[in-house]
Amino acid sequence: MEAIHVRAAISDYDVIVGHNVLTRFSDFVAAFDPGGELVVVTDDEVDRHFQEFPQLPRSAQRVVLRHGEHLKTFAEAESLISQLAEWNVGRDGMIVGLGGGGIGDLAGFVASIYLRGIPWAVVPTTLLSQVDSAVGGKVAVNLPVGKNLVGAFYPPRLVLCDIALLSELPDKEFISGLGEVIKTALIGDPQLFEMLEDQLDNVLSRDPKVLENMVTACAKVKADVVSRDERDRGIRAMLNFGHTIAHALEGAEGFEALPHGIAVLCGILVTLPLSKEFCGLSDAIINRIQQLIQRLPIDNPESLPPFEAVKTFIAHDKKTRKNEAQWVLLKDIGVPISNVTVPMELVQTAYSTLRGNQ
């Protein structure tokens, strides 16, 4: 077990990574528990595995939402808040988000605005959320007019990553999580990248010890970045590596259901020739990255959409500055370069090459 410290303006917190740490939930929560009503927010898929959320410090209310992207909406937030008010949850209350990234986003956003903010903890149940979304305090929900339009930087008081949960994850979700793991290694941890090269088979067979080391390494990279730039004003941009294309793919019609981590891997592959062109990334490194990604048992996705279909989404990326997408490229493993402007023709070439090789 390891506790990774994260600094945040409102309140620092720990990311606990370990096997079966969930059984000690009440010990970890005791440190900041204000003693009022405790509300566990989860979805029906997760709920089937957690009929009895272990070791709650006291009786708790439970909100079980229908799983899916819709749960991460402003409307769902309003309905959850009305429920909290009905239960008379006060400032001494606490919310626990138990689930994947969507649940974490909804629970955290509601915690950030209910009574101007009450404490919350998050128990990410997917690899994707353990290695990425649960750490860093970024929460957001969707409006009909756009995704992640409203949200907050609102740190949880605890992130509890139980490695045991990963053993039950469907393959598709597990592999998707590896997309963010590879991204994390590339921007911040060359040793993790080597470990993935050496031990990918053990990762894929979900060796608990290997997974614990892997999730711990990812949490450390993310904790370091968000501690130095909680509100996304500078270096936090590097976490967006691979995401300019990923978000565009997820925006393109018919590709909403592309697993996020797989979209990120596509995004990374597109940035490799751009990284060579603009940052001098070596062919040797490019080969290593491509080879690692090719070793993943990814179901052949539908053919990628034509460039025209993703181009508009690149231009409308939230991270644009003066209407030009700000790319994160790679100079070397562990050396990301943020805020690079790339001519659209070169993006098109890189994208079309990837699409052709599919």
Added chain:
Amino acid sequence: MEAIHVRAAISDYDVIVGHNVLTRFSDFVAAFDPGGELVVVTDDEVDRHFQEFPQLPRSAQRVVLRHGEHLKTFAEAESLISQLAEWNVGRDGMIVGLGGGGIGDLAGFVASIYLRGIPWAVVPTTLLSQVDSAVGGKVAVNLPVGKNLVGAFYPPRLVLCDIALLSELPDKEFISGLGEVIKTALIGDPQLFEMLEDQLDNVLSRDPKVLENMVTACAKVKADVVSRDERDRGIRAMLNFGHTIAHALEGAEGFEALPHGIAVLCGILVTLPLSKEFCGLSDAIINRIQQLIQRLPIDNPESLPPFEAVKTFIAHDKKTRKNEAQWVLLKDIGVPISNVTVPMELVQTAYSTLRGNQ
């Protein structure tokens, strides 16, 4: 003109108090203006006075809402956010709340969650908002199930209190604002209290110099309190002086329209005998406070509601702890005592005495 500095976790800011400072709006905003779209949020009543918001740093969008309490709702926030998204307002955008407390609350809440927070400035146009709600970064909106249920601690980047605006304020609103001025003097500034005793006539005739000193003094008290306790974990509770009864009166059927500052004055009067009983407030001070309040030209309100009608609202006050209201009482002018538990019988006696004397 005076600039009062406020410390806040995300970003410090200044409260500028002065005559005609609004004409220099663009100078003050330049210091933090990120250069993107500027959106002025106001209501139709304020808009009539500000057909041309002076000296905007550049072209701006304007949202004019129908005035009233309904504009401070979650639904209105959602609609405003959709509008911002439609205008493609980015992280380099800025919101300006131009109006009373409701506009400030809505503008600030939307600024706090849109794209996880964009900069905002507030130009309070009422005395109530200049001396109280605009300073301190507390923003909130109502849900159908309850008032101020959702919100944030989200500091503006600028508070611009133009004394010139106060000359046009309807008497009723001006007197209501004096309720919060008297509260502020009582919890934090004996000199301000003496000034009010000495110069109440000049205050009521709206002598600009006297008003400037008065608003400046209030802003200093509030700035000091919120700088030391931004997130309402300790001394900020003293700002609630007079508010336990005020919120209960505003909650009672038929009294929703009671001006906030008048409700606060009623609340202060009820706390005086309690302050004597629990904190040893002297009869001499009680007399001075009662006399000052009696000199205000307050329209005789409807008879206060019976105690039974306000009692339940006292028990459900947001500041309750273990279901007991936490009172702020007074030991002396400038010496508030927070978190006092008062037996309901004594509250009833004090309230009934005030009601009988009406």
